[in-house]
Amino acid sequence: MTSAQRFLLNVPDLWDQVDLSGEELARTRARALSMTDDPRQRMRINDMFRQGREISRAARRQGALLATGTATVYDEGLFMAYGMVFAVTTPRGQELTLPVLSAQLGISSATGVAPKDRVISSAEVPHVGTVARVTGTETTRLTADVDVKLLTMHTMMPVPGQTGDFLVVTMASPNLPLRNEVYDLFDAITSTFRFLTDDGEPVEVAPTG
Template sequence: MEQATQTPGRFVLNVPDSWAELDVTGEALAETRAAAMAAARNFREQAEINDLFRQAREISRAARRRGALFAAGTATMFDDGLFLGYTMVFAISVPPGRELTLPVLAAQLSPAPASGPGTAPRSGNGGEPSDRKVTTVTLPEIGQVARITGTEETPLTAEDSVRMLTMHTVVPVPGTERDYLIITCASPNLPLRAEVYELFDAISGTFRFLPAAAPAGA
């Protein structure tokens, strides 16, 4: 899927065929919810499914509010349950006189929530999730970039939040010194940590820039 950017022009990020650009009011998502509800074994599972789809709606709205350049997601029923996943791309620019350091970026990507039942485990260092890792990875079409992973408490509304596995991949925009694109992947399926991060790594690895499209009639 391609989305426009000012510099260098466009980017491409491939997602699985079962994913679609986030539109949680769409017919496809309604069908998935109906199938999941039909497969639920009891009222508790139905309530959990309803809560997951409510989270999906709020995540879609939050992506639009934050100005996502691209957002895609999936709600897919498997034999062992429902999988929810999201991928978004955001643009950030560092003001003159300031530097984008990894500690600052990590803090901005996931502000510490208020304490309370169900919050993600946090270290005693700056309120960061205790499982947060800051590493570097090599994207095939880009080169070496920074990556931040961890279990984060993601706010949905002023009252509600949800724990999610997250992966943020920080891509400098070529030809600029202060512009970056952030590929953010997230899923509330915490027990599938290894599989989720493997999927997110594969999705992020498809990211590449394209030249700006030629003007019409050129």
């Protein structure tokens, strides 16, 4: 099997590979604030943008291979979401199986415990095969004084030809009322993931069964 050297993840056109803290974010924040005069709604919008900046900074600190996201104003309101890819390597002398790795994901950083709605399952990614997935509503500690609840989806992609190594695709959104729609979107984005060779060709998935 040809070894994987790179990866590809297709994201919607309105998502940017940026740190969500620059001029575009400021313009989107201004548009969102202009849509309401309700002080509580304006406070919530400001909180969401503050959370967005902290999430992107946290992704950089944790060594994300890819960080992408969106802050988009629709007629129905503001939608924010983030996508990140991290490399996970098996510690020398230890076995990191999919069940073990799954059990370590989806833990709320603010509390150290798994959310009540956490689900560990399998998923079919067309260009990868059967993978482990963890979903749940996590309370994430961004700074000493900022906790945020996020709908999260972590999907583990085994690296072809490198036993025990994974790329973890993490998707997150603070739009909790849109739970079903958000998870459908995250699944669609994650399903585009594929490993590539140095020449940019897809790495063939070994048949199973």
